[in-house]
Amino acid sequence: MPVVCTPVSRCLEQKLKIAGFEIPDLILIALVLTVLNFLLGPLDQRFIMVWIPTLSVSAGLFFGKRGKADKHLIHWFQNRISPRALSAFESDQVQSEFVKLKRGLES
Numbered sequence: 001m002p003v004v005c006t007p008v009s010r011c012l013e014q015k016l017k018i019a020g021f022e023i024p025d026l027i028l029i030a031l032v033l034t035v036l037n038f039l040l041g042p043l044d045q046r047f048i049m050v051w052i053p054t055l056s057v058s059a060g061l062f063f064g065k066r067g068k069a070d071k072h073l074i075h076w077f078q079n080r081i082s083p084r085a086l087s088a089f090e091s092d093q094v095q096s097e098f099v100k101l102k103r104g105l106e107s
Contacts, residue, residue, distance in 0.1 A: 015070050020062055024074055029058045 018026060033054045040049040065072055 021058070022071065022073075024071065025058075025061050025065070028073070029054065029061070032057050 016023060021029070033050070036050045036053060037046075040046065043049055061073070069075075
């Protein structure tokens with residue numbers, strides 16, 4: 001009885017991409033297309049007002065993210081909404097109380 005062999009991909013950690021776009025990129029493109037079509041779809045110049053901006057967003061994402069790490073857009077957005085100064089303490093008051101307590105123990 002012959003052994004049945006099935007070829008498999010050797011790159012199991014490759015990210016899912018469709019037409020060169022990651023899933024969050026496709027969601028952003030679909031969101032832009034949906035919103036513009038909802039707002040500007042009834043106009044006579046629908047092609048210019050809806051499809052040209054959507055195609056320019058997709059081209060910007062495709063060429064702008066070339067050579068960047070995976071999930072670059074998500075990490076960039078998280079960096080923009082995170083606070084600029086990160087602290088291990090909850091607030092400045094907690095930190096100042098800790099410093100006072102530490103100084104009291106030293107003397």
